Amino acid sequence: KAINNTETPVKEKHARRIILGTHREKGAYTFWSYAQGFPLGTSSILCWKFCHVLHKILRDGHHNVLQDCMRHHGSLAEYGKLWSHLHDKYGQLVALYTKLLCTKMEFHVKHTEIPPNLEVKDEVLERTAGTDINNVFQLTVEVFDYMDAELKLAETVLRQLNSSIAVTSLTSGQCRLAPLIQVVQDCSQLYHFNVKLLFKLHACLPADTLQGHRDRFREQFNSLKNFFNRAREMVYFKRLIQIPRLPDSPPNFLHAAALAKHVKLVVVIPEDDDQQDDDDDEPEPLIEVDTSTPSLQSQPQVDIFDQAFGPPNGGFDERDLQIESLKSELELLRAELEKVKTEVRILEYHNASVHNYLRAKESGSCTLNVS
Numbered sequence: 314k315a316i317n318n319t320e321t322p323v324k325e326k327h328a329r330r331i332i333l334g335t336h337r338e339k340g341a342y343t344f345w346s347y348a349q350g351f352p353l354g355t356s357s358i359l360c361w362k363f364c365h366v367l368h369k370i371l372r373d374g375h376h377n378v379l380q381d382c383m384r385h386h387g388s389l390a391e392y393g394k395l396w397s398h399l400h401d402k403y404g405q406l407v408a409l410y411t412k413l414l415c416t417k418m419e420f421h422v423k424h425t426e427i428p429p430n431l432e433v434k435d436e437v438l439e440r441t442a443g444t445d446i447n448n449v450f451q452l453t454v455e456v457f458d459y460m461d462a463e464l465k466l467a468e469t470v471l472r473q474l475n476s477s478i479a480v481t482s483l484t485s486g487q488c489r490l491a492p493l494i495q496v497v498q499d500c501s502q503l504y505h506f507n508v509k510l511l512f513k514l515h516a517c518l519p520a521d522t523l524q525g526h527r528d529r530f531r532e533q534f535n536s537l538k539n540f541f542n543r544a545r546e547m548v549y550f551k552r553l554i555q556i557p558r559l560p561d562s563p564p565n566f567l568h569a570a571a572l573a574k575h576v577k578l579v580v581v582i583p584e585d586d587d588q589q590d591d592d593d594d595e596p597e598p599l600i601e602v603d604t605s606t607p608s609l610q611s612q613p614q615v616d617i618f619d620q621a622f623g624p625p626n627g628g629f630d631e632r633d634l635q636i637e638s639l640k641s642e643l644e645l646l647r648a649e650l651e652k653v654k655t656e657v658r659i660l661e662y663h664n665a666s667v668h669n670y671l672r673a674k675e676s677g678s679c680t681l682n683v684s
Contacts, residue, residue, distance in 0.1 A: 316348075316363050318356040321484040322491040328369050335374035341381040344370065350650075353392050354658045357403035358488070360392060364410040365492040371417060371429040372495060379429055383418050390415050391659050402473055406489065409469055413462040417499075420459055424452075431502035438506060446517045453510040453526060460503045460533050467496050467540045487549055494554050494582075497544065500537055501557060501578040507533075508564055508575050515566045527566060534563040555581035 315327035335341050353360040367389075370378050393411030396404035421429045424441050442449045470489050511530060514523055538559045545556045557578040565571045 315366055316351060316359065318359040320358055320488045322487045323362050323365050323369075328366055331366060332370055332373045335370055335378050339375050340377040341370060341374060345381060345385060354395055357396055357399075357401050357407055360396065360407045361403050361410065361488070361492075364407060364414060365495075367414060368410075368417075368492060368495045371414070372498070373430065376428065379418065379421055383422055386415055386418055391662075395659075395662055403489075406466070406469060406473070409462070409466045410492070413466050416459055416462045420455060423455075431499060431506075435509060438509060442510060442513065446514070449510060449513055449517075453507060453514060456503055456506050456510065457526075457529055457533070460500065460507070460537075463496050463500050463503065464533065464536045464540065467493055467500075467544075468536065471540070471543055482548060490547070490549050493544060494550070497541070497554060497556055498580050498582075500540070501580045504534075504537060504559075505577050508572075511566050512564070512569065512572045516569060520567055523566070530566075531563050534559065552583065555583070 315323055315331060331344060334343060348363065351359060351363060353363060367382065371382060389411050393408045393415070396411075397408035417429060421427060426437050426441050427433055442452050470493060474486050474489060507530060511523070511526060514526065541556050541559060544550050545558075550556065557580060559578070560576075564575055
């Protein structure tokens with residue numbers, strides 16, 4: 314079950330099959346048709362794990378995934394606002410994660426040559442920046458904002474766990490730590506982008522003009538180094554990712570020759586030794602289904618992602634013909650129903666804000682914020 318309300322990390326085998334599914338159908342339509350049925354406004358853990366899977370498919374899914382996900386940008390942002398107003402530890406993390414994912418989607422929709430996994434050659438970055446120094450300046454600010462969203466999420470997760478070995482070795486701690494693998498991957502590329510862009514800016518603009526950029530870079534450099542150092546010491550990450558080391562001090566952008574000393578950070582994800590074991594596991598449904606209805610209890614559980622994407626081994630199932638004939642209609646009806654439910658939840662949230670405003674207005678001045 315890739316996305317559920319159990320406080321455990323997302324299973325890699327389940328996320329992998331969802332990612333492969335986006336490549337088979339060349340998009341994320343099926344993923345979203347089921348995702349719209351999730352009660353993301355009622356379970357912060359469920360919403361957190363949903364964000365993690367979404368981060369994974371943005372990075373590693375088919376390139377059409379970005380456009381499919383962008384259609385749900387508004388709903389994702391609304392869930393972030395909703396959870397930011399609730400006193401819930403996972404809720405605060407969800408608010409930061411949704412902001413990061415929205416920032417990620419906006420950046421890559423605007424800069425289409427840079428894919429969401431951020432893995433491009435320097436020539437592509439140069440082409441995206443262009444020769445207009447104003448565009449280079451603006452792109453640098455956008456990369457700063459992108460990095461801020463990544464680091465804010467990482468810092469909050471680590472602060473909640475306080476890097477305790479006892480906590481990080483529990484599945485509850487690992488549930489919060491797991492998305493930081495993707496954050497490490499993103500940050501390593503964003504750091505390289507900003508080093509290149511800042512040297513480019515310093516070659517064209519006076520040093521005084523870029524003092525604010527250098528200060529902001531130094532602050533991010535220190536935060537990133539602290540994040541990487543703390544994560545590298547955690548047992549949980551040791552077998553899952555090799556985290557690079559930053560230099561002792563940030564580059565000296567006032568000397569163009571310092572660019573030659575810059576070494577691009579390389580993140581290594583070791584080969585998954587458990588993949589074979591995972592493939593041998595009994596099949597599990599990738600999305601939790603409510604089995605409280607007697608008619609469902611009397612039926613065997615069916616992996617709905619197998620229905621959408623086919624069995625993992627590509628074999629034929631005698632139910633396939635019936636599934637194919639009903640799947641399209643079922644997906645459309647379910648997506649429409651859950652869209653209405655989501656809109657109702659959002660309206661209830663806004664109505665509550667208006668009610669609180671009117672009640673507060675009776676006792677004194679206040680401001681209304683239902684944005």
